[in-house]
Structure formats: C-alpha cells, structure tokens
Amino acid sequence: MNTFTFYFYELNNFINVILPIPLQKQFTYKITEAEAAFLKSGMRVAVEFGKSKIYTALVYTIHNEPPVGYEAKEIFQILDETPIVNEIQLAHWEWISNYYMCSLGEVFRAALPSAFLLESETVIQQNIGFTTEELLNDDEFLIYEALQHQTQLTINQIVEILGKKAVFPVIKDLIEKNVINVKEQIYEQYKPKLIKYVRLNAVWNEKEKLSELLETLSRAQKQRDVILTYFQLQTTKKPIKVVDLQEKANSSAAVIKSLVDKDILEYYFIQTDRINFDGNSKEIKILTSHQEEAFLAIKKCFETKQVTLLKGITSSGKTEIYAKLIKQQLEQGKQVLYLLPEIALTTQLIERLQIYFGEYLSIFHSKYSMNERVEVWNNVLENNQKAQLILGARSSLFLPFSDLGLIIVDEEHEPSFKQYDPSPRYHARDAAIVLANQHNTKVLLGSATPSIETFYNAQQGKYGFVELNRRFGNVLLPEIELVDVKEKHRKKRMKGHFSDRLLEMISDALKEKEQVILFQNRRGFAPVVECETCGVSPQCPQCDVSLTFHSYRKELRCHYCGYRQAMLHNCGACGSEKLNTKGFGTEQIELELQELFPNVNIGRMDLDTTRGKYGYQKILGQFQAQEIDILVGTQMLSKGLDFANVSLVGIMNADNMLNFPDFRAHERSYQLMVQVSGRAGRDQKRGKVAIQTFNPYHQILQQVSTNSYDEMFKEQLQERWQYHYPPFYRIIKITLRHKNFNSVEDGANWLGKSLTANVKEQILGPTTPAISKIRNYYIRQIIIKIPPKQSIAASKNKIIRVVNAFQAIKEFRSIKLTIDVDNY
Numbered sequence: 117m118n119t120f121t122f123y124f125y126e127l128n129n130f131i132n133v134i135l136p137i138p139l140q141k142q143f144t145y146k147i148t149e150a151e152a153a154f155l156k157s158g159m160r161v162a163v164e165f166g167k168s169k170i171y172t173a174l175v176y177t178i179h180n181e182p183p184v185g186y187e188a189k190e191i192f193q194i195l196d197e198t199p200i201v202n203e204i205q206l207a208h209w210e211w212i213s214n215y216y217m218c219s220l221g222e223v224f225r226a227a228l229p230s231a232f233l234l235e236s237e238t239v240i241q242q243n244i245g246f247t248t249e250e251l252l253n254d255d256e257f258l259i260y261e262a263l264q265h266q267t268q269l270t271i272n273q274i275v276e277i278l279g280k281k282a283v284f285p286v287i288k289d290l291i292e293k294n295v296i297n298v299k300e301q302i303y304e305q306y307k308p309k310l311i312k313y314v315r316l317n318a319v320w321n322e323k324e325k326l327s328e329l330l331e332t333l334s335r336a337q338k339q340r341d342v343i344l345t346y347f348q349l350q351t352t353k354k355p356i357k358v359v360d361l362q363e364k365a366n367s368s369a370a371v372i373k374s375l376v377d378k379d380i381l382e383y384y385f386i387q388t389d390r391i392n393f394d395g396n397s398k399e400i401k402i403l404t405s406h407q408e409e410a411f412l413a414i415k416k417c418f419e420t421k422q423v424t425l426l427k428g429i430t431s432s433g434k435t436e437i438y439a440k441l442i443k444q445q446l447e448q449g450k451q452v453l454y455l456l457p458e459i460a461l462t463t464q465l466i467e468r469l470q471i472y473f474g475e476y477l478s479i480f481h482s483k484y485s486m487n488e489r490v491e492v493w494n495n496v497l498e499n500n501q502k503a504q505l506i507l508g509a510r511s512s513l514f515l516p517f518s519d520l521g522l523i524i525v526d527e528e529h530e531p532s533f534k535q536y537d538p539s540p541r542y543h544a545r546d547a548a549i550v551l552a553n554q555h556n557t558k559v560l561l562g563s564a565t566p567s568i569e570t571f572y573n574a575q576q577g578k579y580g581f582v583e584l585n586r587r588f589g590n591v592l593l594p595e596i597e598l599v600d601v602k603e604k605h606r607k608k609r610m611k612g613h614f615s616d617r618l619l620e621m622i623s624d625a626l627k628e629k630e631q632v633i634l635f636q637n638r639r640g641f642a643p644v645v646e647c648e649t650c651g652v653s654p655q656c657p658q659c660d661v662s663l664t665f666h667s668y669r670k671e672l673r674c675h676y677c678g679y680r681q682a683m684l685h686n687c688g689a690c691g692s693e694k695l696n697t698k699g700f701g702t703e704q705i706e707l708e709l710q711e712l713f714p715n716v717n718i719g720r721m722d723l724d725t726t727r728g729k730y731g732y733q734k735i736l737g738q739f740q741a742q743e744i745d746i747l748v749g750t751q752m753l754s755k756g757l758d759f760a761n762v763s764l765v766g767i768m769n770a771d772n773m774l775n776f777p778d779f780r781a782h783e784r785s786y787q788l789m790v791q792v793s794g795r796a797g798r799d800q801k802r803g804k805v806a807i808q809t810f811n812p813y814h815q816i817l818q819q820v821s822t823n824s825y826d827e828m829f830k831e832q833l834q835e836r837w838q839y840h841y842p843p844f845y846r847i848i849k850i851t852l853r854h855k856n857f858n859s860v861e862d863g864a865n866w867l868g869k870s871l872t873a874n875v876k877e878q879i880l881g882p883t884t885p886a887i888s889k890i891r892n893y894y895i896r897q898i899i900i901k902i903p904p905k906q907s908i909a910a911s912k913n914k915i916i917r918v919v920n921a922f923q924a925i926k927e928f929r930s931i932k933l934t935i936d937v938d939n940y
C-alpha cells in the first residue's frame with residue numbers, strides 16, 4: 117500500500133543574538149531558510165539595533181519562536197563561515213554573567229579582540245608601511261585610497277564610500293591583509309623590546325672580498341679578530357647579536373663600533389616580543405629531588421582534586437616545575453593556559469619559556485596590537501601548534517580553547533587578577549577554575565604567599581596542596597631586619613628618610629659591587645603639601661584627594677584623574693608662604709640618594725618613569741646590565757624579576773601599607789613585603805632586607821621577618837571570621853556615582869532602604885568612601901555581606917530585582933551604578 121507521508125518542517129527562522137551592550141536580554145532577528153541552514157551558534161552576524169546603528173552580534177540560539185512584543189528585523193549579513201566562539205566559551209560567559217552580575221553582552225565585548233566587533237562607530241585607520249596596492253580588489257582599493265586623504269574613517273563613512281551597507285566583510289579582509297587596523301583606546305601602547313644585531317655591510321658580502329677585507333684590517337688586530345669571529349658565527353646562519361659577537365671575540369663594544377664607523381659592519385634591530393622563534397629550543401631543566409617530589413605530589417593531587425595549590429617560597433623553582441607539567445601536556449597535544457598578572461609579564465619570564473617552548477608559545481595581553489591579538493585568537497581557534505601554550509594576562513581566559521589540558525595561575529594572590537572596570541568585573545583566578553571545570557581539566561595555583569581564600573580552600577581539603585620550602589641551590593631566604601625609625605629619629609640618626617642602619621647596609625652592598633633595590637609604594641615627591649600656618653592642603657578640584665607634589669616638574673598632580681597644576685607659592689587659603697611637604701614618594705628617595713651617594717648610578721621605576729618610550733624595558737635592561745646600582749621603585753619591582761646581583765632590598769616605609777583602610781591591607785602588606793624581599797640574594801650569597809618602620813612590633817612585620825606565613829594566615833583568618841569578611845562571607849559592593857551631590861545621596865538612600873527591606877543579608881551603608889569624589893562624580897557605596905551557607909544565587913536574584921526597580925525610577929536613571937561581586 118502506498119502511503120503519503122507529510123513532512124512538516126519546523127522551520128528555524130529566528131536567531132537569538134548577543135549584542136555587545138549592557139542590556140541583560142537577548143534579541144531576536146529573522147533569518148531566511150538558507151541562512152538557517154548555514155548559521156551556527158558562535159558565528160557573527162551584522163545586525164541593525166536602535167536608530168540605524170550597525171553592530172556585530174553573536175548567534176546564540178537558532179529557533180522558531182517569534183519574539184513577543186516586537187517585530188523581528190532581518191539580519192544584515194553573516195560575517196563568519198564557521199563559528200569563532202565555541203560552546204564551552206558560551207557556557208563560560210554564561211557563568212561570568214550570572215556570577216558577576218553583568219550582561220552576556222558585556223562579557224562578549226570583553227572577550228573578543230575589538231577587530232572582531234565592528235560597529236557603525238568603529239574608527240579604522242591605515243597601517244603604516246603597506247604598499248602592495250595591487251593585492252586589493254575594487255572595494256578594498258576605494259577604502260585604501262580614501263585613507264590616503266584622511267587619516268581615519270568611520271564605518272558610516274565607508275558605507276557612503278562604497279555605496280552599500282554590507283561593508284563588514286570588506287573591512288575584515290583589509291584587516292587580514294594588514295592594510296588597516298581598528299583604532300582603539302589603549303592606555304599605554306606596548307613597548308616592544310629591541311635587540312641590537314650586527315651584520316656585514318652588503319659590499320663585503322661576497323666570499324672573495326674576505327681576504328681584501330682582512331687585508332685592510334691587517335694593522336688593526338682587534339678589529340680583525342672581530343671580523344674573523346663574525347665569519348665563524350655566520351656559519352650558523354642565524355642573526356648575530358652584538359653582545360654575542362663581543363663575547364665570542366673577547367672584544368669590546370668600542371671595537372665593534374669602530375668597525376661600524378668604517379662601514380664594514382652595520383647595526384640593525386629585531387623586535388623580540390613578536391615571537392621570532394629561531395627554532396632552537398632547549399630541554400627543560402632537570403628538577404632537583406625536592407622539585408621532583410613536589411612535581412609528583414602535584415600529579416598525585418591532580419588525580420583527585422580539580423585545583424591544586426603549589427606554595428613555594430621565592431626562587432624555589434616553581435617555574436621549572438610548571439615547565440615540566442606544560443611539557444607533558446604539549447606532548448599529548450593538549451592546550452595549556454599560563455595566566456599571570458599583567459605586571460609580571462616581563463621579558464624575563466617570556467624569554468625563559470620561549471627557550472623551552474618557542475614553537476608552541478604565543479603571548480596574549482591587552483598591550484599587544486590588535487593584529488597580534490587577532491592572530492593569536494585564530495591560532496587558538498584552529499588549535500595550531502604555535503598557540504598551544506598561551507602565556508597571558510587575565511583576558512587570555514577568553515581565547516577559544518577547545519582542548520585545554522592544564523591551566524596554571526602564577527602569583528595567584530595578585531590583586532590585579534581582578535578586573536575593576538569596565539564590567540565584567542571578574543576574578544581571573546576564579547573564572548579560570550570554572551573554565552577548567554568546563555573543560556574537565558586541572559588548575560595549578562602557584563604562589564610564595566597565597567591569598568587567604570586560596571590557602572583556606574587548601575586547608576579545608578577543597579584544593580590539593582603541595583609545598584616547596586627550599587630555594588634552588590639551597591640559597592637561604594634573605595635575612596630580614598626591622599629598623600625602628602621612631603627610635604632613630606629620637607636619637608637623630610636619620611638622614612632624610614634614611615636611617616643610619618639602612619645607609620650602612622647600602623654602602624656595604626655597593627662596596628661589594630652588589631646592587632640594591634629600594635621599595636616605596638608611593639610615586640611622586642610628596643603625597644601631601646601642607647600649609648604650616650593654617651594646615652590646609654591643596655586639593656584636586658575634581659576629586660576629594662590632596663594633590664601630590666612632583667618636584668621634577670614643580671607640579672601638583674592628582675593620581676586619580678590626572679589633573680595637574682604648577683606648584684603654589686602661597687597657601688590658597690591663608691596666603692602664607694610656608695608650605696611644607698609631608699610624606700614621601702619615590703622621587704624624593706631618588707633625589708636624597710643622589711645627594712647621599714653622588715657617584716652611584718640611581719634608577720627609578722614607577723608609573724612616571726615607565727610611561728615613556730621603552731621606559732620599562734630600558735630601566736630593567738640597565739639594571740640587569742648593572743649600569744644602575746640602586747633601583748628605587750613602587751610595587752612594579754615585586755614581580756617576576758630575577759637579578760642575580762641584588763644583595764640588598766630596602767623597604768623605605770612599611771607603615772603606610774599597613775595602615776591602608778581595607779580589610780585586606782594586612783594580607784597585602786605581608787605579600788608585598790615577602791615578594792619584594794624575595795628579590796634579594798637570588799644567587800649564591802644570602803641576601804639582606806631592611807624594613808624601616810615606626811612600629812617594629814606590628815604583628816605583620818614580625819611575621820614577615822620570621823617568614824611565618826602560617827601564623828599570619830591564622831591571625832588574619834580569625835579577623836575575617838570576626839568581622840564577617842571572605843572567605844566566610846561573600847561581599848558585593850554597589851557603587852553609585854553622580855555629578856550632583858543630592859542626586860547620588862537620594863538614590864543611595866533609596867537603594868539602601870530598599871535593599872534592607874528586601875534582601876535579608878547584612879547591608880552596610882550607604883557610606884561615603886574615603887575618596888568621596890573622583891572626576892567631579894560624587895560617590896556612595898553599599899556593601900552587602902552574604903553569610904556562609906546561604907545561597908549566593910538567591911541573594912543575587914533579590915539584589916537584581918531591587919536594582920531593576922531602582923533603575924526604573926526616572927530620577928535615578930542618570931545615576932551610574934556598578935555592581936562588584938567579590939570586591940577586592
């Protein structure tokens with residue numbers, strides 16, 4: 117019998133997309149049948165949203181439910197042939213959005229390199245150096261040509277130039293061909309490290325010229341030796357570094373320079389940060405028996421625990437253990453993510469890992485150029501060998517990993533793993549643990565001074581725990597001496613901000629031709645200028661803070677908004693000419709040192725000196741080359757630096773760290789001081805540390821000087837319990853900002869009352885923070901403390917309901933409101 121079967125196709129003619137905007141919901145667009153057959157979740161589409169604005173949106177789901185309440189628009193065009201975001205990423209974004217109380221769109225915007233997020237307001241500009249116009253098709257050429265007449269174009273202008281709306285694919289091609297890039301706000305352009313190489317001037321490059329050349333140098337024996345060595349080195353067919361030539365020829369920089377002056381050799385530079393791997397990897401180091409033991413213990417923990425903490429003192433060789441773990445993963449073809457705080461992304465660590473894993477290693481952080489970030493994204497997406505190991509700052513969490521075998525979070529205690537602004541305000545360590553879970557893989561947290569939270573989790577048995585208490589080579593931890601400056605002042609044994617004891621230690625180190633690091637966690641000359649007559653300090657006109665005096669430019673600056681003005685001659689309040697400075701910063705230390713040690717080279721490393729061209733690399737390079745004897749700096753000094761010749765670390769003033777009004781101030785001070793101390797005596801000799809303080813009996817200073825992490829932990833944990841802080845209570849901070857004092861006051865009061873009435877947790881505030889105004893915005897805060905064993909998700913839902921009600925009130929709409937979960 118013949119039967120007819122009727123197929124009722126359920127046509128999937130709608131998609132839900134994520135738009136890169138702070139609105140919570142998803143938006144539905146209409147698609148054709150052909151588009152439905154082609155589209156997949158994780159592909160980008162260009163859509164219109166709002167008043168004729170074009171955005172890049174991400175396909176989330178494909179379905180057949182028309183939206184309620186509005187007519188779905190059609191999409192503009194499809195931008196990808198295959199998904200550029202995978203299912204695990206979407207699940208991870210979902211978690212971040214829920215946990216950190218932000219929209220999926222905000223996560224989407226943070227996750228993708230901006231080149232992937234073209235929208236009508238995007239501004240593009242030409243890449244310098246592109247000249248091969250013949251590679252361009254007609255549309256591309258039109259844009260290229262327009263950019264010869266004006267330096268930048270908006271997407272809307274391109275729409276006009278091309279006479280069509282479908283311009284994103286053209287722009288995408290131009291980016292891929294390296295013709296253009298997307299202009300973005302980068303706070304600080306990444307400064308590449310340049311290495312000086314040397315080569316033979318082209319006129320001498322033929323074989324038969326060699327004897328002629330040596331002939332001309334017959335009476336310059338030293339130069340002749342250099343040239344002979346050069347030819348030896350040249351046989352390896354690798355670029356020749358000036359320093360290598362100098363060393364191998366047993367010669368000097370001056371001799372090489374005289375050959376350059378004669379036009380026989382010439383210098384050139386290669387940028388070393390864009391991994392120019394020369395194909396020469398070295399074997400990883402053989403672990404010492406203690407390291408091997410730790411390595412095996414970690415592997416053992418991996419069998420039962422998802423997260424393991426490696427607590428290893430500074431210089432114990434944690435990096436070498438990571439290297440062995442990484443190697444095993446790479447051999448199995450797995451991807452590895454190595455997260456570290458931005459500030460620690462120094463060339464030192466990059467170089468170390470590059471030597472082991474060059475052909476597998478890619479680096480990813482916000483200071484890299486857009487094209488480089490796109491390149492890394494695509495390499496990870498295609499699971500290319502070149503990006504099998506990612507070394508990166510917190511945003512590298514968002515790369516499209518598909519086969520992660522291990523995540524390492526180095527220096528896990530570092531506060532810079534938490535993003536403050538903009539949303540998503542995520543903690544990269546915690547988000548990494550969730551990501552690893554979604555990949556069904558392991559996380560190793562490493563630190564010499566673990567955060568209270570992490571160590572607590574390890575103690576509770578939630579995390580595996582491995583300890584390494586021996587420095588490589590059995591070098592002893594530095595000897596730490598507390599110097600009582602109150603006593604020194606009384607006995608008149610201070611010169612400026614230096615005690616006689618610290619000066620003596622500095623002189624000793626210099627005598628031994630060793631180097632010194634001096635740490636002061638404030639930049640500028642003096643944090644406060646005060647009138648001796650009336651006691652008033654000049655304030656920032658836009659913020660509620662005193663201005664900092666910078667003596668080099670005779671300026672007063674605000675460290676919160678960047679405001680600056682010339683130093684005053686008279687007090688603005690009473691007219692008195694007696695203006696004093698109080699407190700001290702790195703600049704003042706540097707000036708005092710120059711007077712105390714006139715023949716010593718002094719360098720300074722802080723935000724002010726590292727802004728300039730190659731500033732950071734240059735100072736570290738000089739220090740490494742021992743052109744600087746004493747380096748003065750802020751906490752930039754505490755991370756990832758390994759200088760063999762540093763025998764003394766001085767902490768100028770421990771008290772201002774300890775007195776900082778924050779529940780983590782003691783923990784932070786401990787970590788910072790131990791990490792900075794760890795820079796001393798990394799080689800053979802035992803290093804020394806001097807800590808100047810008004811209060812040598814402070815328990816944290818005692819714990820630092822006796823290396824008593826456990827004691828510090830116990831005491832801090834007790835306080836956290838007593839005063840209701842993490843790891844016991846969860847903290848959510850709501851901040852309100854408005855230019856009008858009364859508006860923010862009213863809004864904060866309403867929100868405070870409403871939260872108290874609707875949410876059962878402890879509500880503190882609204883309060884006025886210590887700095888109550890920044891950039892002309894008045895600030896109020898409300899803290900919510902969620903007790904242990906209470907559902908965080910339920911609490912958050914209640915909070916969101918109150919916040920939504922708040923935002924629906926007309927008078928409050930102009931108030932800027934941010935929510936920060938697990939505030940650091």
Ligand code: ADP
Binds near residue numbers: 403407436
């Ligand atoms: P950490 O990361 O714990 O501070 P590092 O990994 O930086 O310590 O090690 C400190 C120094 O000791 C580095 O210069 C490192 O190369 C060296 N080192 C550590 N372990 C070994 C080893 N097994 N063999 C050779 N050198 C090692």
Ligand code: ZN
Binds near residue numbers: 657658675677678679
């Ligand atoms: Zn200001």
Ligand code: ZN
Binds near residue numbers: 649651688691
């Ligand atoms: Zn005055």
